[in-house]
Amino acid sequence: MRVAVIGGGVSGLSAAYWLLEAAGAGTDLELHLFEKRDAVGGLCQTVGMEGGFRFDFGPHNIHSVDPWFNSFMEDLLGEEYRTRVYKPRVVFRDRFIPYPMKGLDILGGVSPLTSAACAASFLWSRIESLFTEWRDDTFEDFIRNRFGRKLYDIYFGPFTEKTWGVPGSMISADFGRQRIGVFTLWDLFKRTFLGMKPKAVEAEEDPFLNSRCFYPDRGSGTIIDTLRRACESDPRFVLHSPEPVEGITPAGGGYVLRTAKCRFDADLVMSSISLEDLCRMLGLPDPGLVYISTRFLLLTLDQESVFGSTPWVYFADDRTAFNRVSEPRNMSPEMSPEGRTSLCIEFTTTGSDRISAASGGDLLDLALAGLSRYGLLGRGPVIDWKVVDWENTYPLRTLDYRKATGRALASLAPFRNLFTHGRLGRFEYYNMDHCMTEARSLAGTVAESLAGGRH
């Protein structure tokens, strides 16, 4: 049985790892993993720069509260799977405020008049909800209905538009439902103005409202390196990297994969590349899914610290061109050499804007101009820099994303022995733990059918 795994991010690598494990050493299995880039790991890689600096693509910490997952990771990484407390911040009207922001922090940053308008519009939204049923068509509706128009206009709206490159009116309310669960009026009040967790969320221990996470000493790439080593120690595993898959054709119950270097006959395919790319390769109609891309500017600095102990800062302002800046050594001191620090600066792009057209030097200028505005960094301490461009970093939940995802999955459904998984393969807002757990379950299903002689 020849299995092809397309995409060597954490999803593809985990699928390979668990299929090798679940299929048992005696099974007739040949597993080939195809990765487009010259290293596996996708977005979970940790890359190095000269001088002993290490970077994740945005700090990749693990928020899982699943006991099985955490104990698996402890077995995999040992002591490196370390609990950390992290306290990110967001820049709002020139102030560095703890994130997620509390209403009182927002109100403290605006004039008494704006503050009164926020409180009044919050109350008005509550009164309105007594007489009319909420219509949550868009993310903007979702927020305005719960937090009031004014808070949306001064904080949620600009932050969303800066992060996703489109206004909240073009984003599905699902995004709010997933990220901002609110319950009773009292919960809402506590959440909005005091930053306290609603009871129901407390019960579930919502990891996003928790400031505890797991983070390996030498970055998320440690997970990738460990999975890769385990796969490579198995003679049934073959890694093709860098080797993008350029075409897939159904043939005799399986598939022929085409790359610049080979034609590969696979009995079964597991794909974690984008649904758009997979549909295109199979000659299916474009489902119309939208992805956001990110340009990561990595800076090494001859300076001890930029943000103190803060691991990352969201820039929700209109004075900077970037969205988030992280300082890796504030997640783990092993990410940079003693006495020196580094920054990873994230620029979001929709693919046809000034950020996508900017040269690396332009991005550096934009970064330094933005950071110096806040007195954080000038050009002097910069030792070295590089830009890493990454497409399809975020699935964008546009208003019709559910229909578009449904269309893509429905058009793929008739293809037997072809499975899609992962953040891009399911068009889901997955984190690493979701990707790994899903890959394990998929590998288990595939191994069962292998054992039963079924495809």
Ligand SMILES: Cc1cc2nc3c(=O)[nH]c(=O)nc-3n(C[C@H](O)[C@H](O)[C@H](O)COP(=O)(O)OP(=O)(O)OC[C@H]3O[C@@H](n4cnc5c(N)ncnc54)[C@H](O)[C@@H]3O)c2cc1C
């Ligand atoms: C800025 C940022 C910060 C994040 N922070 C966190 C965090 O703190 N915690 C967390 O848990 N998650 C975080 N995530 C989410 C996490 O990165 C993803 O859930 C995870 O990396 C997705 O893994 P994947 O393998 O599904 O996709 P990817 O990592 O995108 O992997 C897909 C792979 O497919 C390859 N590929 C594409 N086309 C082809 C082709 N034609 N042929 C062969 N290979 C191909 C790509 O090169 C890539 O390696 C973050 C994401 C971003 C963008």
